[in-house]
Amino acid sequence: MGRPRPLVEPAPLPEYTGAATRENFLTALLDRCAHRKGRTSGPVARRARRPGSLDEVWASLPFPLAAALTEHVEGVLPLVGTIAGRSPLLRAGRAGEALIVSGLFTPNSSLSPRVASFRGHVEGSEVVMSGAVSFAALTADAALSAVSLEGRSHVFLLPLADREAGIGRAERIELRLPPDHLSAPLSWGPGGLAASAFEAHARAFAPGACAAALRALGCLRRALTARNSASGVLSTSQLLAHEVTRTEITAGLAALAADTPTDPVAALAACTGVLDSVALLAQEFVGAGMVDESSLRTDPDWDPSWTTPSVRVHFGGRRMVEGELAHRMGLLPATG
Incomplete structure (x- = not known):
C-alpha cells in the first residue's frame, strides 16, 4: 500500500458532525477552549449570552478566541472533511470537541499559503514528513497543516496537545503518518x-x-x-x-x-x-x-x-x- 491514494478531490463531510446546530457546535468549541486549563487570557466571553452565530462570536468574545472559532468553522472543517482516516482527534474536531487551527498560513518566501510548509516522502507503509508550522491561537488541540508529496499538496492534522497557550511556531518537526491520515490532493486553482x-x-x-x-x-x-x-x-x-x-x-x-x-x-x-x-x-x-x-x-x-x-x-x-x-x-x- 505505501502511497496515498491518487484520488479526485472529494466532497467534504457534512459540517458539524455530532452537533445538531451551529449554536451547539460553537458552544461545544467554547467549552473545549475553556476546559484547556482556562488558558485564555481574560474572560472567555465579555457578555453573558453564549453566541449562536459567528456574528455573535465576534460581538461577544475576545479577538483571538473569535478568530480561532471562525478559523475552525470556515477555514478548517471543509478541509478536514477530505481526510479519510478516523482518528479520535479527527472525530473530535468534526464534533466541536477539539479546537483545530490552521497551519496553512505558515509564512514562506513565496508569500503564499499554496506553498506547503512540510515536505514528505513515502517510506514503506508510512509517509515521512518534516517541516515547520505557525498558527495564531490562544490554545488549540491540533493544527491543520500541508505537506508536499510527489509534487501535490495534502493536508493532515498535527497534534498540539503538549503546547502551552500562546501564538506558536514550531520548527523542524518530523513525524510519520499512515497514508489515510493525509487528505486527497488539494487544488488551489479557481474553484478548488x-x-x-x-x-x-x-x-x-x-x-x-x-x-x-x-x-x-x-x-x-x-x-x-x-x-x-x-x-x-x-x-x-x-x-x-x-x-x-x-x-x-x-x-x-x-x-x-x-x-x-x-x-x-x-x-x-x-x-x-x-x-x-x-x-x-x-x-x-x-x-x-x-x-x-x-x-x-x-x-x-x-x-x-x-x-x-x-x-x-x-x-x-x-x-x-x-x-x-x-x-x-x-x-x-x-x-x-
Whole structure:
C-alpha cells in the first residue's frame, strides 16, 4: 500500500458532525477552549449570552478566541472533511470537541499559503514528513497543516496537545503518518477546495475583525478623552487626534469592503492592513502612557489583545495576504 491514494478531490463531510446546530457546535468549541486549563487570557466571553452565530462570536468574545472559532468553522472543517482516516482527534474536531487551527498560513518566501510548509516522502507503509508550522491561537488541540508529496499538496492534522497557550511556531518537526491520515490532493486553482475554503474563511473573518478594530479605536479615543480631563492630550495633541481619525476612516472603508466583498482576498488584504495599524497604534498609545489605562480596563468594549501580536498574525500576517492577492492578480509567479 505505501502511497496515498491518487484520488479526485472529494466532497467534504457534512459540517458539524455530532452537533445538531451551529449554536451547539460553537458552544461545544467554547467549552473545549475553556476546559484547556482556562488558558485564555481574560474572560472567555465579555457578555453573558453564549453566541449562536459567528456574528455573535465576534460581538461577544475576545479577538483571538473569535478568530480561532471562525478559523475552525470556515477555514478548517471543509478541509478536514477530505481526510479519510478516523482518528479520535479527527472525530473530535468534526464534533466541536477539539479546537483545530490552521497551519496553512505558515509564512514562506513565496508569500503564499499554496506553498506547503512540510515536505514528505513515502517510506514503506508510512509517509515521512518534516517541516515547520505557525498558527495564531490562544490554545488549540491540533493544527491543520500541508505537506508536499510527489509534487501535490495534502493536508493532515498535527497534534498540539503538549503546547502551552500562546501564538506558536514550531520548527523542524518530523513525524510519520499512515497514508489515510493525509487528505486527497488539494487544488488551489479557481474553484478548488483549498481556494474555496480560504475564500470562505476570509469572508467570515474580515467583517468581524474590522468591526473589532473599530471598537478598539473607539476605546482608544475614549481613553484619550479621559486623559484629556487631566492633561488635555486629545485636544492639545492634534497629531494623536488625527492619527485616530485617519485610522478610523481606513477601518470604516475596510469594513464596508468586507461586508460586501466582490473579491474576498482583496477585502481580507484591506482588513489585515487595518489590524496592523490599529494594533501598532494601541501598542504605542498604551506603551507610551498616552492613554488612561484605567479607562481602558473599565471600558466593556476594550480587548487587551490589541496590545499584543495576536491580532496581527492571522492568515500569516498582512504580507502573506498581500502576497496571495498578488499571485491571484498575476503580479507574482503562480505557485501551488
